[in-house]
Amino acid sequence: MKALVLFLTLFINTALFAQDINLTNKNTFLYLEVDELPHFQSDVFNTVMEYIYSNIEYPSQIDLQGSIIVSFVVTKFGDIANIKIEKTLFKECDNEVTRVLLEMPKWIPGRKNNENVNTLLFLRIDFTIY
Numbered sequence: 145m146k147a148l149v150l151f152l153t154l155f156i157n158t159a160l161f162a163q164d165i166n167l168t169n170k171n172t173f174l175y176l177e178v179d180e181l182p183h184f185q186s187d188v189f190n191t192v193m194e195y196i197y198s199n200i201e202y203p204s205q206i207d208l209q210g211s212i213i214v215s216f217v218v219t220k221f222g223d224i225a226n227i228k229i230e231k232t233l234f235k236e237c238d239n240e241v242t243r244v245l246l247e248m249p250k251w252i253p254g255r256k257n258n259e260n261v262n263t264l265l266f267l268r269i270d271f272t273i274y
Contacts, residue, residue, distance in 0.1 A: 180255040182218035182263050184248075192248075192267075199244045202271060203236035209272045212241050216267070220260035222250035233271060241269055 184192040213231035216224050227245050229238045245267075254263030 178254045178256050178261065178263055179258075182222075182254040182265065183252040185252050186249050195248065196241075196244055196269065199247065200240055200269075202273075203234070203240060206234055206236055207273065208234060209270075211268055211270045212237060213266060213268050214241055214245065216245055216265060218251045218253055218263050218265060220253045220262050222253050224248050224251070225262075226264075230266065237271055 184195065186195060189195040189198065210233045211231065212229060212233045215226075215228045215230050217226040219225050224245050227242050229242070232238050253260040255261065
């Protein structure tokens with residue numbers, strides 16, 4: 145049986161949403177800088193990569209490898225919202241990444257001008273079979 149190993153790489157690009165927004169509003173303004181990026185926080189895991197690596201399950205019926213790029217908003221309250229698969233791999237893999245993100249513990253929100261703000265992040269997750 146093939147040993148499955150997930151290598152997770154994380155790159156974060158940020159864009160800042162105005163503070164008082166409806167996250168479904170298509171007329172949202174984006175800013176290109178925040179004073180402080182959101183921080184993943186957990187009593188069990190040290191990094192977002194460790195959390196994802198520990199919680200994601202490689203779909204057993206899939207025998208392929210590649211990357212998924214997902215965007216999501218860390219709200220000014222630390223919740224994950226507006227998850228969007230930017231680059232798909234396979235529906236089951238996409239669904240698994242979405243599931244894990246939705247179950248994440250709260251983050252420490254991004255900050256701009258000493259106030260918590262909604263921040264858009266991008267995450268790349270590599271699925272590799274060995």
